[in-house]
Amino acid sequence: MSLNPAGTATAQQKSAVNGDGKPSSQNLTPTKKPRTPKPQNAITIAVSSRALFHMEAEQRIYEQKGVEEYLRYQVEHETVPFGPGPAFAFVKALEAVNAQLRELYPNSEELFDVVLVTNNHADTGVRLINTVNHHNLFIERFCLTGGNSPIGYLKAYHTNLYLSADPEKVQEALEEGIAAATMFCPEKVRDVSETQLRVAFDGDAVLFSDESEQIYKEHGLDKFFEHEKAYENKPLDHGPLKGFLEALGKLQKKFYARGQRLDCPIRTYLVTARSAASSGARALKTLRSWGLETDEALFLAGAPKGPILEKIRPHIFFDDQMFHVEGATEMGTVAAHVPYGVAQKHRQRQPVDKKD
Amino acid sequence: MNANIVLNPGVKQKDPSRALVIAVSSHAMFELGGELKLHLQKVKQEPEPKSTVKDNEPFREGIAFPFIKAVQQVNKKLLEKNANEMLLFDVILFSNDVSPASQSRVVNSALHYDLEIGRFCFCSDKDFAASLQSNHVKLFLSTDTDEVGKALKEGFPAALLYQQRGQGTTDTLRVLFSGDVLGFSDDMAHFLREQGFSEPQLQSISTAKGAMKEFATVIGEMRRRFGREGSPLCTCLVTVWTPRDACAGALKMLRGWGLEVDEAFCLAGAPQSPILAQIQPHILYDHGLHNARNVPAQC
Numbered sequence: 001m002s003l004n005p006a007g008t009a010t011a012q013q014k015s016a017v018n019g020d021g022k023p024s025s026q027n028l029t030p031t032k033k034p035r036t037p038k039p040q041n042a043i044t045i046a047v048s049s050r051a052l053f054h055m056e057a058e059q060r061i062y063e064q065k066g067v068e069e070y071l072r073y074q075v076e077h078e079t080v081p082f083g084p085g086p087a088f089a090f091v092k093a094l095e096a097v098n099a100q101l102r103e104l105y106p107n108s109e110e111l112f113d114v115v116l117v118t119n120n121h122a123d124t125g126v127r128l129i130n131t132v133n134h135h136n137l138f139i140e141r142f143c144l145t146g147g148n149s150p151i152g153y154l155k156a157y158h159t160n161l162y163l164s165a166d167p168e169k170v171q172e173a174l175e176e177g178i179a180a181a182t183m184f185c186p187e188k189v190r191d192v193s194e195t196q197l198r199v200a201f202d203g204d205a206v207l208f209s210d211e212s213e214q215i216y217k218e219h220g221l222d223k224f225f226e227h228e229k230a231y232e233n234k235p236l237d238h239g240p241l242k243g244f245l246e247a248l249g250k251l252q253k254k255f256y257a258r259g260q261r262l263d264c265p266i267r268t269y270l271v272t273a274r275s276a277a278s279s280g281a282r283a284l285k286t287l288r289s290w291g292l293e294t295d296e297a298l299f300l301a302g303a304p305k306g307p308i309l310e311k312i313r314p315h316i317f318f319d320d321q322m323f324h325v326e327g328a329t330e331m332g333t334v335a336a337h338v339p340y341g342v343a344q345k346h347r348q349r350q351p352v353d354k355k356d
Numbered sequence: 357m358n359a360n361i362v363l364n365p366g367v368k369q370k371d372p373s374r375a376l377v378i379a380v381s382s383h384a385m386f387e388l389g390g391e392l393k394l395h396l397q398k399v400k401q402e403p404e405p406k407s408t409v410k411d412n413e414p415f416r417e418g419i420a421f422p423f424i425k426a427v428q429q430v431n432k433k434l435l436e437k438n439a440n441e442m443l444l445f446d447v448i449l450f451s452n453d454v455s456p457a458s459q460s461r462v463v464n465s466a467l468h469y470d471l472e473i474g475r476f477c478f479c480s481d482k483d484f485a486a487s488l489q490s491n492h493v494k495l496f497l498s499t500d501t502d503e504v505g506k507a508l509k510e511g512f513p514a515a516l517l518y519q520q521r522g523q524g525t526t527d528t529l530r531v532l533f534s535g536d537v538l539g540f541s542d543d544m545a546h547f548l549r550e551q552g553f554s555e556p557q558l559q560s561i562s563t564a565k566g567a568m569k570e571f572a573t574v575i576g577e578m579r580r581r582f583g584r585e586g587s588p589l590c591t592c593l594v595t596v597w598t599p600r601d602a603c604a605g606a607l608k609m610l611r612g613w614g615l616e617v618d619e620a621f622c623l624a625g626a627p628q629s630p631i632l633a634q635i636q637p638h639i640l641y642d643h644g645l646h647n648a649r650n651v652p653a654q655c
Contacts (some may be wrong), residue, residue: 129603
C-alpha cells in the first residue's frame with residue numbers, strides 16, 4: 001500500500017489515474033478527506049460534545065427528565081444538527097492551520113487532531129456524527145463512553161489538551177496530568193479570524209505554576225513584587241498549559257521555516273495581571289529559559305482583561321481565575337477556566353451530573 | 357461423530373431453543389497446563405515433572421473467569437426481573453484433544469468453582485464444527501486467535517475472549533462488536549481498498565456482517581430487558597479503519613436489529629490496543645479482524 005504523495009488527491013483524480021471507467025459524478029466515496037495522523041505524532045485536542053456544540057436544551061432535558069427521556073429526544077432529533085458551541089470556532093481555526101500545514105508539509109503528521117470525547121451514550125452518536133457532517137468538520141475520532149469516565153481514553157489518545165463543559169471532568173484530567181480547561185460561552189460571541197489561530201494564556205497557574213500567586217494571596221501585593229524582583233532570574237515552575245504552548249510553538253517554527261513569520265497562521269498571547277515594570281520580567285525570563293515565547297505579552301498591572309481580549313480576538317483564552325474568565329466572556333471572548341492552584345481553594349465546587 | 361457430552365449436575369439445564377448458547381474453549385476457562393501442550397502438539401506427554409498437583413485437584417482459573425462470572429451476573433439479574441425468563445446465557449465448555457483423565461478433572465473444576473456451565477463437550481478436532489452445530493451454539497469463544505480463526509474459516513460465528521487486566525470486570529458483561537464489519541457497505545469497501553485491504557479480506561468482512569446478525573439480535577433482546585443505566589450487560593461498538601459514517605451506519609443498523617449500543621468508538625486508524633485496554637470487553641466480536649495477518653499496519 002502506498003500513500004498518495006500529495007496526500008490530498010480527490011476521489012475523482014484517483015479514478016482517472018487508475019483508469020477507472022466510472023464517470024466522476026457516480027463516484028460516491030468521500031475520499032477527499034486527508035488521512036488522520038497517528039495520535040503520538042499529532043497534537044491531540046479532545047473536546048466534549050457540549051464544548052463543541054450547543055446542547056443546552058438537551059442538557060436541561062437530561063437534568064429534569066432523566067437519561068431515558070434525554071436519549072429518546074436525541075434519537076427523535078437525530079437529523080437536526082446542533083448549533084456551534086464555545087469550542088467550535090477554535091476547532092475550525094485548528095483545521096485552517098492543518099490545511100496550511102498540509103500544503104507546506106504534505107507528508108508530515110505534525111498536525112492538530114481533534115477527537116470528540118464524551119460520556120454520552122452511543123445513541124447520541126448518530127446525531128453528533130450528522131452534526132459533524134453538517135458543519136463539515138474534520139473530526140474522525142470519537143469516544144462515546146456511555147456514562148463512564150472519559151479520562152482513560154484521553155490518555156490512550158495522548159491528549160495534549162482537553163476541553164469540556166464539565167468542571168468535574170476537567171479537574172480529573174488535570175489531576176492525571178492532562179492539560180484541561182472548562183469552556184464558557186459568551187452570550188454574544190465576537191467574530192474571530194478564520195485563517196489565523198489565536199490562543200491567549202494567563203501566566204500564573206496556567207503557563208506557570210501558582211507559586212507566586214500563593215505569595216500574593218498570603219502576603220499581599222507588595223511582598224509579591226519584592227519576591228518576583230528578587231527571584232527575577234529564577235525560572236518559575238511550569239503550569240498545566242505549558243505543554244500546549246510548547247506544542248503550538250513547534251508548529252509555529254514549521255511556518256517560520258517557510259518564511260511565514262510575520263503572517264504566521266498561529267499567534268499566541270500572554271495576558272497577565274503582572275506589571276511590566278516589576279513582576280513581568282520574571283515571567284518573560286521563565287518563558288525564555290524554557291525556549292518558549294508568545295508573540296505578544298500584555299502586562300495589565302491588575303487592570304481587567306476583558307477589554308484587551310476584545311481587541312485581540314483570540315479563539316480561546318485560558319485563565320485560572322473565574323473573575324477573569326467571566327470578565328472575558330462578558331465582552332464576547334470565549335474563555336476557558338483552568339481549575340489549578342491556590343485560586344481554586346476559595347471556590348465552592350458544586351457537583352452536577354452532566355451529559356458532556 | 358465422536359463426541360462426549362457431559363451434563364453438569366450442579367446446573368439447571370436451559371432450553372436451547374430460547375437460551376443464548378455460547379461455547380467456550382476449556383483452555384480459556386482453566387489453565388490446563390500440560391494439557392495445553394497436548395492440544396497443540398497432539399502428542400501424549402508426561403505430566404510436568406515439577407507438578408505437585410493431584411489428579412483430582414481443580415485446575416487453576418483461566419482467562420475466561422471474569423467472563424463466566426459476568427455471565428452469571430446477567431442471568432441472575434434477568435431471573436430477578438422475571439423468574440420464568442428463558443432468554444438466558446447457556447455456556448458450554450468445549451474441549452478437543454483433552455485426555456479422558458482430564459475430562460473428569462475439567463468437570464470437577466467447574467463444580468469446584470461453582471461455575472454456571474451447563475454442559476461439557478469433549479470431541480475431536482474434526483468433529484468440532486459438527487458438535488458446535490448440534491449443540492445449537494450461537495457463538496464460539498476462545499482466547500486463542502488461531503482457534504477463533506479456524507472456527508470462522510469453517511463458517512462458524514466465533515469471537516475472541518479478551519484478556520482483561522487484573523481481576524477483570526465481573527459485575528457487567530461487556531460485548532464489543534466491530535463497526536468495520538457492521539458498517540460495511542460498497543462505499544466503505546472502496547475506502548478499505550485504498551487502505552490496502554485485499555479483495556478476499558473485503559469479501560470476508562462482507563459475509564461476516566450477515567453472520568453477526570443472529571448473535572447481535574439476541575444480545576439486543578437481552579439488553580432491552582434492562583434500562584439505560586445500571587445494566588449488567590453493556591454493548592460496545594468499535595470502528596477501527598472505516599470513517600465516521602460507517603460508525604453511524606452501524607449504529608443505525610444495530611438499532612434496526614433491536615440492539616441499543618451503550619458505548620461507541622471511532623478510531624480512524626489509531627492503534628487499537630490502548631483503546632481496547634480502556635474498554636476492557638469480555639467478548640471481542642470483530643470476525644478476527646484485529647488480529648488478521650496482512651491487514652495494513654495501523655498508523
